[in-house]
Amino acid sequence: MIRGNFESQLDRMVKSQLKKRGIEDTKLLNAFRSNPRHIFVPENQKGDAYSDRPLPIGEGQTISQPYIVALMTSMLSVDSKDRVLEIGTGSGYQTAILASLAGEVYTVERKRSLSKRAKNVLSELGRDNINYRVGDGTRGWAEYAPYEKIIGTGSVPEIPESLVKQLAENGRLVIPVGGERQQRLTLLIKEEGEVEIQKKSYCSFLPLIGEEGWKET
Numbered sequence: 001m002i003r004g005n006f007e008s009q010l011d012r013m014v015k016s017q018l019k020k021r022g023i024e025d026t027k028l029l030n031a032f033r034s035n036p037r038h039i040f041v042p043e044n045q046k047g048d049a050y051s052d053r054p055l056p057i058g059e060g061q062t063i064s065q066p067y068i069v070a071l072m073t074s075m076l077s078v079d080s081k082d083r084v085l086e087i088g089t090g091s092g093y094q095t096a097i098l099a100s101l102a103g104e105v106y107t108v109e110r111k112r113s114l115s116k117r118a119k120n121v122l123s124e125l126g127r128d129n130i131n132y133r134v135g136d137g138t139r140g141w142a143e144y145a146p147y148e149k150i151i152g153t154g155s156v157p158e159i160p161e162s163l164v165k166q167l168a169e170n171g172r173l174v175i176p177v178g179g180e181r182q183q184r185l186t187l188l189i190k191e192e193g194e195v196e197i198q199k200k201s202y203c204s205f206l207p208l209i210g211e212e213g214w215k216e217t
């Protein structure tokens, strides 16, 4: 498909999938405009790159629906000075949106092949404020803690204690919490050592498999 065609598809995606559903933050919408989704999907999915749903990226994993990426990012309220920890690099799409808005991004992925591919794509895009790690992200990334913002892009049965510990004072954590099929986007805010938890929209994410997530079956 020619480049011009992707550009108009991206423009339409921003208008009909994001703006129409109430995503208004100009910085966030611009982040979507500067990270074309077709770059993050495998060759055989490029024709559907701007569709309103998750898409397969190999290894049984998916790239999230654009609206969900926008919703979770807006729940985080990312500031340009923030250091953000992301669990579940996947295709690197959410990572790219975060890197456009934050100071520094730390992203952990369990599957080496996905981490490597995301790193290649993001380096080609010229993103130099991203740090990659292969491992179990349900235990966070203690070395660079605390983080102002933490996002989990896979589901957990309960909020991992390690992530709460690695969250900075006044920090925000967004992660889908619930059952294996259905969860609720959950926002945790840390204030004066206390945590406040807000349960938001229902959603359906793939599992985070690890010590403080789901057990491997």
Ligand code: SAH
Residues within 6 Å of the ligand: 061, 062, 063, 064, 087, 088, 089, 090, 091, 092, 093, 094, 095, 108, 109, 110, 111, 114, 135, 136, 137, 138, 153, 154, 206, 207, 208, 209, 210, 211, 213
């Ligand atoms: N944000 C990604 C979505 C990735 S899906 C995107 O839009 O492309 C969830 C990802 O979490 C998968 O890539 C999966 O391999 C990864 N994952 C599962 N368990 C994990 C764990 N314990 N630590 C880090 N990543 C994990």
